[in-house]
Amino acid sequence: MTQPSANRPHHVAIIGGGPAGLMAAEVLSQAGVKVDLYDGMPSVGRKFLLAGVGGMNITHSEAYPAFLSRYAERAPHIAPLLREFGAPALCEWIHGLGIDTFVGSSGRVFPTDMKAAPLLRAWLKRLRDAGVAIHTRHRWLGWNADGSLRIDSPDGEKTINADALLLALGGGSWSRLGSDGAWMLALEQQGIDLAPLQPSNCGFEVNAWSELMVSKFAGAPLKNIAMGLNDDTPRLGECVITATGIEGSLIYALSAPIREAINQYGSATVHLDLLPGRPVDKIQAALNKPRGSRSMAKHLHSQLGLDGVKAALLRELTAAECFADPLALANAIKALPLTLARTRPLDEAISSAGGVTFEAMNEQLMLKQLPGVFCAGEMLDWEAPTGGYLLTACFASGRAAGMGMVEWLRSGGKPHAES
Numbered sequence: 001m002t003q004p005s006a007n008r009p010h011h012v013a014i015i016g017g018g019p020a021g022l023m024a025a026e027v028l029s030q031a032g033v034k035v036d037l038y039d040g041m042p043s044v045g046r047k048f049l050l051a052g053v054g055g056m057n058i059t060h061s062e063a064y065p066a067f068l069s070r071y072a073e074r075a076p077h078i079a080p081l082l083r084e085f086g087a088p089a090l091c092e093w094i095h096g097l098g099i100d101t102f103v104g105s106s107g108r109v110f111p112t113d114m115k116a117a118p119l120l121r122a123w124l125k126r127l128r129d130a131g132v133a134i135h136t137r138h139r140w141l142g143w144n145a146d147g148s149l150r151i152d153s154p155d156g157e158k159t160i161n162a163d164a165l166l167l168a169l170g171g172g173s174w175s176r177l178g179s180d181g182a183w184m185l186a187l188e189q190q191g192i193d194l195a196p197l198q199p200s201n202c203g204f205e206v207n208a209w210s211e212l213m214v215s216k217f218a219g220a221p222l223k224n225i226a227m228g229l230n231d232d233t234p235r236l237g238e239c240v241i242t243a244t245g246i247e248g249s250l251i252y253a254l255s256a257p258i259r260e261a262i263n264q265y266g267s268a269t270v271h272l273d274l275l276p277g278r279p280v281d282k283i284q285a286a287l288n289k290p291r292g293s294r295s296m297a298k299h300l301h302s303q304l305g306l307d308g309v310k311a312a313l314l315r316e317l318t319a320a321e322c323f324a325d326p327l328a329l330a331n332a333i334k335a336l337p338l339t340l341a342r343t344r345p346l347d348e349a350i351s352s353a354g355g356v357t358f359e360a361m362n363e364q365l366m367l368k369q370l371p372g373v374f375c376a377g378e379m380l381d382w383e384a385p386t387g388g389y390l391l392t393a394c395f396a397s398g399r400a401a402g403m404g405m406v407e408w409l410r411s412g413g414k415p416h417a418e419s
Contacts (some may be wrong), residue, residue, distance in 0.1 A: 010164070012033055012036075013164075014028075014165075014168060016166075016169045016170060017038075017040075018168060020394045022375070023395050024402035026064070026123075030130065031406045033394025033409065040139035042136055047179060048391075050174070051116065056115055056119065057386070058091075058388055059118075060387050064086065071393065072383075074383070084394070084403075085395060094111065095356075097126065098122055099119050100112040106387075124286065133140055137153065140159045143186070149162065164409055165372060166376060168377045169379050171351060171354075173351055181352070181392070184355075197354040199343040200259070201383075201385065202250075202259075202346075202350065203343070204245045204258060204341075204343055205249065207348060209246045210316060213316055216243060217309045217313075221309070224276065224277075225273060226256060227270050227271070228271050229270050231315075235250060236276055244344070253315055256353065271338070271348070272330065272335075273335065274306065280333075287329055302330050304331070313336065313338075351378060351383060355380050356380050356381060364404025364408065365380075365400055374403035375401065376394075376400070
């Protein structure tokens with residue numbers, strides 16, 4: 001790193017071309033700062049584009065208090081970022097790129113064409129027109145002894161000097177798109193306080209399904225169910241049975257508390273309500289009706305519409321004697337215990353928890369131990385459910401870091417601690 005000077009134009013390096021890095025580049029270039037952005041992949045925004053497959057959910061329209069609550073224990077740290085650039089500001093920014101948005105029935109906000117690529121193309125044009133230099137296939141390797149940056153490029157390793165540095169390297173999921181968590185070692189060597197990377201918005205494994213569940217129902221959707229953990233009110237939604245366990249939007253929404261329970265106790269038990277629209281007494285009454293010569297499977301189907309994967313799951317997780325007791329079976333249908341043993345691998349997760357702790361940074365997202373080095377995006381220690389919350393915080397943190405860098409540069413900064 002070089003010492004910022006008022007006698008020459010400021011120059012910064014940004015490592016990572018996702019939403020956080022690109023947003024910081026926009027803020028800095030608008031302030032007249034020369035920006036070089038480096039990304040290890042052949043093109044920038046790869047995970048952003050993947051998130052847009054099937055519909056680019058950019059943010060959420062719910063009221064601010066509920067929106068902020070999605071960040072759980074990190075809400076106090078995310079709040080300042082969202083106050084400056086929350087969902088309404090993000091939508092206005094998108095409109096400024098010539099992209100219209102709409103609010104879906106779930107409250108999620110999408111570009112009108114549901115696609116990420118047109119938004120990214122318009123954004124990259126704006127950045128290039130502002131003078132931002134984007135270098136792909138350039139991977140950050142850490143620092144040299146003099147504080148300069150080591151960059152691996154197609155032409156070999158380069159040494160880069162900059163007045164300030166932003167790290168926006170993503171979390172630890174989807175390594176094939178560039179978010180591999182390799183930066184953890186470089187920051188650990190600098191003594192930066194880090195929380196271990198863990199899967200978030202992820203699937204979970206059971207100890208073992210029966211052969212029938214795997215062969216006949218792996219990939220089967222569980223629709224119109226509710227799921228709860230501990231004494232929390234069950235959530236409505238759907239998920240999918242997999243060969244190793246369960247995944248999908250409903251389990252993703254509960255992934256953080258499930259993961260933490262597994263970390264603490266070795267496993268976590270969720271309870272599935274297979275018929276959330278029917279109370280237990282009505283289910284019991286239906287089960288009490290004579291079934292004559294019909295099998296229990298046909299009785300469940302005719303009286304309750306319970307068949308397919310739901311019936312198979314009920315058989316899988318309920319003791320045989322329970323089927324002879326209508327009350328016990330009704331209770332099982334309303335609160336079927338499913339014990340989860342572990343998360344699926346980090347690289348499969350939609351996002352990750354862990355990373356650079358907020359305690360390691362000041363309010364401008366600059367590392368306290370490395371003046372002039374800022375961090376933003378998913379590499380920070382926060383997590384949120386899907387629904388636009390992840391992207392919103394990435395955009396907001398990138399903007400906050402960019403503004404922090406401008407302020408630090410204009411103040412003259414401080415010498416960067418040597419590696």
